[in-house]
Amino acid sequence: MSEQPARKFVVVGGGTAGWMAAAALIQATKGQVGSVELVESEEIGTVGVGEATIPPIQFLNSLLGIDEFDFIRKTQATFKLGIQFRDWNKLGSQYIHPFGPYGVTLDGVSFHHYWLRMKAQGRTGSLDDYSMAAVTASLDHFAVPPKELPPGVPQLAYAYHFDAALYARYLRAYAEARGVRRIEGKINAVKLRPQDGFVEALELDGGRRVEGDFFVDCSGFRGLLIEQSLQTGYEDWSRWLPCDRALAVPCDGVTPLTPYTRATAREAGWQWRIPLQHRIGNGYVYCSQFISDDEAAATLLANLDGAPQADPRPLRFVTGRRKKTWNKNVVALGLASGFMEPLESTSIHLVQTGIMRLLSLLPTGAHEPAVADEYNRLTQIEYEQIRDFIVLHYHATERDDAPLWRYCREMEIPDSLRHKIELFRAKAKIARYDEQLFAEPSWLAVFLGQGIEPRDYDRLADVASQANVSAKLDSLRDSIRRLASRLPTQGAFIAATCKADPV
Secondary structure, eight states, X not given: OOOOOOXXXXXXXXXXXXXXXXXXXXXXXXXXXXXXXXXXXXXXXXXXXXXXXXXXXXXXHHHHTOOHHHHHHHTTOEEEOEEEEESSSSTTOEEEEESSOSSOOBTTBOHHHHHHHHHHTTOOOOGGGGOHHHHHHHTTBOOOOOSOOSTTOOOOXXXXXXXXXXXXXXXXXXXHHTTOEEEEOOEEEXXXXXXXXXXXXXXXXXXXXXXXXXXXEOOGXXXXXXXXXXXXXEEEOTTTOXXXXXXXXEEOOOSSOOSSEEEEEETTEEEEEEXXXXXXXXXXXXXXXXXXXHHHHHHHHHTOSSOBSSOOEEEEOOOEEEXXXXXXXXXXXXXXXXXXXXXXXXXXXXXXXXXXXXXXXXOOSXXXXXXXXXXXXXXXXXXXXXXXXXXXXXXXXXXXXXXXXXXXXXXOOOHXXXXXXXXXXXXXXXXXXXXXXXXXXXXXXXXXXXXXXXXXXXXXXXXXXXXHHHHHHHHHHHHHHHHHHHSOBHHHHHHHHTOOOOO
């Protein structure tokens, strides 16, 4: 069916997802393709617990032309070099999923195969010794890295921790300054066109009407447009990811200011710890089948580094995704599109990639089903790949001390994940696909951290002489340790460059 060009974009809901979408739309289109309006109500709160990010967020900030240190100051942010996992493989175990590569590729062979060769001979230490991020994080050090490090030294990749409410406020100011019109009001009804079921307008309290050509649903779990109005359907993944509730609470900060997120496995789920400049964000993601809400709250409050600053805030969810994230003239972002528990800090990233796909397939003319189909195809692939990565943490465990962990050890897993595990166990190879978010080093960190040991490695790593490989590994390890040791502590770096004002 032929339609008029999409000239007016309406974002439904504010918060992080809504203001990310509005800011990106107005910046990318420069107001030439269409106008952007955002409808939100101060009476409706946002979830706003997603405070940890992964390195691709720097691409979004660059697209928006955001000054990094200004962003850090305005959002009480800190820097993040990875995620530390405690008690996941077994009680007392610990590992880090660092950002960036391990070592460097040698003669076309991934570095970890050389490490495995030397490890088999008892001639090397931890793989973390060859990660710039892992070593720097272990020292609580940080500095914005130079464009280039010495030859053969892997780059220091990083992301951020920030206050999600302050980030939304920051992006709101950015978007409004560039022409986004914010409309305050509660949506009482969504009007669909009778001829094709497309969204035509929103009816607000007081009888106001907001019409649009294309709508971006950032209304949170309820999915006001994508689900309540268009009845898109939801794919439930709770058989693989059984946690269905979370409690979130901030507490007073402590020193040192650690440059990583921490995820600690608990009896019925896991607890996050996210250090900001002005506080620490904490939460307990858990399965209500195995623990009561009161017990979960007691566990969370008993494991804080500082005094709580509020009562724990409850959230309920079903892990999974909408069967379509682009349906008719609506694209859903954030919690409206689905929910992936924040174990690998992918919530804000999924908003970002959803926005990038929308911009690349921008609806500016007649509705083309193939365009929406492509958006949905790419979104499904991304969600399923992230799902598999998160399921790996639960399934690859030796823990048998609690019902949740016994269930996760024994549960059937997606065939796509089973293939990845079997391939790594057989030959230390990582099965990856085009544009997959988590690269080889990420899978490697979690495979090894969760106790999956390969039986063999790429025998091309045996071509070089043992003396040559040993010398290269020793030199690389020493260079990384030396460079990381010279960096300031994260606290000192922030104090000198981007310290936020007191709150």
